[in-house]
Amino acid sequence: MTPYSRGLRGLTTATAATLAAGLALVFFYAPLDADQGFIQKIFYVHVPLAIVSLCGFVLGGLFAAGHLRTRDPKWDMRSYVAIHMSLIFAVGGLITGSIWARASWGHWWEWSDPTLVSYLIVFLLFATYQPLRFSIEDPERQARYASVFAVVGAAFVPMNFIAVRLSQGFVHPRVLTLSGGRLPGAMQLTFAVSLIAIALLFTTLWKYELTAKSTRMQVRRLRRVALGDDAVRPLGRSAAPS
Amino acid sequence: MTVWATAPALPLHSAGKYVAAAYIVFVVLILVYVAIMAIRLRRTEQDLAELQAEVAARGPDPGAEENHDEVASGRLARARPVATPDAERGRA
Numbered sequence: 164m165t166p167y168s169r170g171l172r173g174l175t176t177a178t179a180a181t182l183a184a185g186l187a188l189v190f191f192y193a194p195l196d197a198d199q200g201f202i203q204k205i206f207y208v209h210v211p212l213a214i215v216s217l218c219g220f221v222l223g224g225l226f227a228a229g230h231l232r233t234r235d236p237k238w239d240m241r242s243y244v245a246i247h248m249s250l251i252f253a254v255g256g257l258i259t260g261s262i263w264a265r266a267s268w269g270h271w272w273e274w275s276d277p278t279l280v281s282y283l284i285v286f287l288l289f290a291t292y293q294p295l296r297f298s299i300e301d302p303e304r305q306a307r308y309a310s311v312f313a314v315v316g317a318a319f320v321p322m323n324f325i326a327v328r329l330s331q332g333f334v335h336p337r338v339l340t341l342s343g344g345r346l347p348g349a350m351q352l353t354f355a356v357s358l359i360a361i362a363l364l365f366t367t368l369w370k371y372e373l374t375a376k377s378t379r380m381q382v383r384r385l386r387r388v389a390l391g392d393d394a395v396r397p398l399g400r401s402a403a404p405s
Numbered sequence: 406m407t408v409w410a411t412a413p414a415l416p417l418h419s420a421g422k423y424v425a426a427a428y429i430v431f432v433v434l435i436l437v438y439v440a441i442m443a444i445r446l447r448r449t450e451q452d453l454a455e456l457q458a459e460v461a462a463r464g465p466d467p468g469a470e471e472n473h474d475e476v477a478s479g480r481l482a483r484a485r486p487v488a489t490p491d492a493e494r495g496r497a
Contacts, residue, residue, distance in 0.1 A: 186428075201420040205427040212431070255434045259427040266423035368438065375445055382452050389460050 165377035167370050178367045181360040193353040205263040211361035212256035217320050219249030220289055224317020227310035239306040240404045242313050244372045246292050248365055253286045277327045285323055288316055296402035
């Protein structure tokens with residue numbers, strides 16, 4: 164039992180239930196969009212994936228700040244897993260966005276749209292996080308440098324978001340605004356459930372990943388304590404915190 | 406029942422393949438991730454089984470017994486700090 168596995172069963176159930184409810188609402192409750200028709204259903208998976216991945220990058224930065232402040236390796240592990248999960252979700256966001264662009268605009272990618280390009284830049288920035296870790300052999304330095312990178316990257320996310328919002332020449336639709344947005348009630352409800360479902364999925368997978376890493380470390384510790392240092396196979400070079 | 410009755414029919418014309426593709430990408434991503442997690446879990450289970458077998462094979466060595474008791478009670482893990490990450494990687 165690791166601290167990360169606490170409440171995991173309930174969280175998994177809630178995630179599965181919310182995902183199922185979200186999908187049911189998307190396909191059987193939310194009305195068809197007057198402008199885009201059935202294609203707009205991609206909105207309910209693409210936008211939550213994009214939002215949750217960006218929040219995950221920021222979360223990774225916050226955990227990294229915790230590591231820099233306390234030097235406790237658990238914060239580095241949390242930051243690493245949050246960024247790792249966010250990258251996976253961002254891949255999903257990029258692919259689903261590309262499919263939507265093809266169906267809606269006729270192109271797989273639109274370089275003139277700041278929203279798309281800025282999201283790609285954030286993704287590519289964080290895609291260098293793991294190679295950066297891998298390039299540093301000393302685990303303590305690896306954790307420290309990666310934390311600095313994560314904090315700077317996380318600060319870049321809201322700055323990027325604000326810059327895109329202020330830009331004028333976009334072709335990306337603006338349906339989510341601080342003043343309530345331009346979605347009808349049924350669509351808002353469906354979107355909210357989808358967003359919660361994806362956020363829960365992120366949290367569940369994040370906890371599973373941490374539990375798995377923590378369990379492997381505990382097995383190694385037990386092996387060392389029970390059988391001695393010689394019984395423990397040396398770890399290979401890795402980007403993951405050890 | 407009323408929700409199902411009023412639900413719009415799924416217009417699976419040309420747009421359907423794009424929507425299906427987007428949701429399939431999402432499901433495949435999750436499935437691939439879960440598959441990787443399952444492989445890792447199996448590896449951890451194997452490590453644990455090996456560890457149990459090796460500890461059992463050492464027999465009732467008094468030192469080991471003492472160690473075992475301490476490990477079971479968690480005393481040894483707390484008293485003996487686990488090696489640094491450098492040592493973990495065999496680079497110390």
